[in-house]
Amino acid sequence: MDKIQDVxxxxxxxxxxxxxxxxDKKIVFIGSPGFCTPFALFLSYPVREKEMAFLPGLHMDKAxxxxxxxxxxxxxxxxxxxxxxxxxxxxMAMPKIGxxxxxxxxxxxxxxxxxxxxxxxxxxxEKAGWCSVLPFDFVMNVMLEGEISR
Numbered sequence: 001m002d003k004i005q006d007v008x009x010x011x012x013x014x015x016x017x018x019x020x021x022x023x024d025k026k027i028v029f030i031g032s033p034g035f036c037t038p039f040a041l042f043l044s045y046p047v048r049e050k051e052m053a054f055l056p057g058l059h060m061d062k063a064x065x066x067x068x069x070x071x072x073x074x075x076x077x078x079x080x081x082x083x084x085x086x087x088x089x090x091x092m093a094m095p096k097i098g099x100x101x102x103x104x105x106x107x108x109x110x111x112x113x114x115x116x117x118x119x120x121x122x123x124x125x126e127k128a129g130w131c132s133v134l135p136f137d138f139v140m141n142v143m144l145e146g147e148i149s150r
Contacts, residue, residue: 001131001139010042013142018046020117020138024084026051028113029066030104031089032097033057039089041066041073043119053079057092058099058107086113090120093128101133108134 007016021027027047029040033056040054044066052066054075065079086108092099108116118125118139125131125139 001136004138007140007142013140014043014046016140017043017119020140021047021050021085021115024050024115026053026083027085027087028053028055028063028081028083028111029087029089030055030057030092032091032094035094036089036091037075039091039119040087041075043087044073048073053081053083055081057097058103060107060110081111083111083113085115085117086111087117087119088130088134090118090124093120093124093130095128101128101130104130105133 005016007013027050029043029052031037031040031054037054044052048068053063054066055063060081063079063081065076066073067076088104091097092104115137116135118130118136120139121142121144123141125141131139
């Protein structure tokens with residue numbers, strides 16, 4: 001994949017994501033329950049006027065709408081999984097989750113969407129071989145650094 005933009009910090013991540021989906025109406029996030037859920041809610045905030053949903057793993061029947069509330073973005077009632085954009089979150093590619101890229105490709109074949117975006121940290125999609133199997137239109141890869149001090 002060819003780099004088209006640098007992303008710096010959380011603000012850069014949000015602004016970059018907003019730009020990628022600016023012309024789309026409905027976004028469906030696919031991620032591992034628990035680990036990816038907060039990232040779907042985080043990414044949904046700058047585009048909160050759009051219709052959005054979260055699928056926990058490969059469970060299309062468990063899709064939940066994402067809505068803006070006074071507490072921020074939250075999961076809400078059941079909805080369908082059809083979308084303009086499908087966003088696969090990096091937790092799906094982590095070894096302990098157990099989803100292989102071929103399984104995700106087969107699952108995506110059951111969905112209707114126009115654009116496929118991957119959002120991950122520390123190059124997990126590349127390291128797990130997902131970029132060579134899935135037809136991503138874009139991959140946002142964020143590198144994390146930090147420290148704990150006393």
